[in-house]
Amino acid sequence: MKTEAIKLPSGMEIEMRQITLREENYLAAASRSRKGSQERILVEVVDKCTLSVIEPGPNPEAKPGTKPKWDNMLSGDFFGALLGLRKLSYREGKEYEIELVCPNRGCNNRFGWVVDLDKDLVVKQLPEASAEALREGRPLTVEIAGKTVHYNLGMVKDLAFQEKLDKKFPGREMACMFRARISKVDGVDSADLMNWLDGEGKGPFSGEGLTSDDAEDLRQEFFRVDCGVDTEIEAECTRTQCRNVFRLDLPFDGILTPGRAQASKRKLRAGHDSSEV
Numbered sequence: 541m542k543t544e545a546i547k548l549p550s551g552m553e554i555e556m557r558q559i560t561l562r563e564e565n566y567l568a569a570a571s572r573s574r575k576g577s578q579e580r581i582l583v584e585v586v587d588k589c590t591l592s593v594i595e596p597g598p599n600p601e602a603k604p605g606t607k608p609k610w611d612n613m614l615s616g617d618f619f620g621a622l623l624g625l626r627k628l629s630y631r632e633g634k635e636y637e638i639e640l641v642c643p644n645r646g647c648n649n650r651f652g653w654v655v656d657l658d659k660d661l662v663v664k665q666l667p668e669a670s671a672e673a674l675r676e677g678r679p680l681t682v683e684i685a686g687k688t689v690h691y692n693l694g695m696v697k698d699l700a701f702q703e704k705l706d707k708k709f710p711g712r713e714m715a716c717m718f719r720a721r722i723s724k725v726d727g728v729d730s731a732d733l734m735n736w737l738d739g740e741g742k743g744p745f746s747g748e749g750l751t752s753d754d755a756e757d758l759r760q761e762f763f764r765v766d767c768g769v770d771t772e773i774e775a776e777c778t779r780t781q782c783r784n785v786f787r788l789d790l791p792f793d794g795i796l797t798p799g800r801a802q803a804s805k806r807k808l809r810a811g812h813d814s815s816e817v
């Protein structure tokens with residue numbers, strides 16, 4: 541079985557092993573049963589294939605020679621590991637085939653599109669100020685709507701926290717996403733944080749909440765401090781009369797199951813462009 545040293549966006553380096561049929565079976569069963577979100581399932585598979593930390597980088601939770609606890613790792617590093625695992629595991633791993641539907645009304649062409657994981661995705665390294673905060677284990681701060689917001693770098697465990705919040709506060713996804721990373725806001729009781737964010741529910745900020753501009757500033761701030769992989773890609777409709785160019789966020793459904801992607805490709809060829817086969 542192949543193992544490889546994989547460098548992650550924070551500077552951390554880990555050793556991973558190839559994915560096996562057992563994990564492919566696990567992935568298939570987990571997505572069928574729909575237990576937990578797709579991201580959580582991918583975290584589990586990345587965890588199974590992670591052997592040990594080679595170079596810890598700025599994260600004090602990563603210890604050389606031991607297996608990292610993914611919950612305490614940066615989400616940017618997780619995506620780096622996910623893409624690394626795919627490239628390590630499959631012969632044509634850097635080519636990722638996805639199925640797209642042209643968003644052009646009146647076209648809706650369904651076509652296969654190949655993303656080159658090395659060339660088409662931009663890796664963003666961890667900024668030095670973020671690395672320093674991580675090393676010292678302290679939150680970062682930003683002024684939003686006249687208040688000081690203390691928040692953490694994006695971590696894998698935020699996913700689980702956000703899912704819990706989504707269940708508790710249905711229909712308030714944006715506030716849940718922010719809340720999962722905020723440790724405190726000066727002058728706001730921690731029980732009122734959701735209320736401060738979107739003005740919903742009972743509390744001193746009911747009917748107020750952040751403006752869309754404030755929310756955008758906070759989103760940009762989170763993006764600015766994090767490392768990771770920019771997964772926005774550009775695709776072009778394959779229909780000659782259309783050739784519509786559009787941008788989309790890379791779907792991760794088939795990232796660790798090329799077998800199934802191949803099957804859908806065959807289906808696609810057989811069903812659609814039969815004249816070309």
Ligand SMILES: [Zn+2]
Nearest residue numbers: 642647777782
């Ligand atoms: Zn089209």
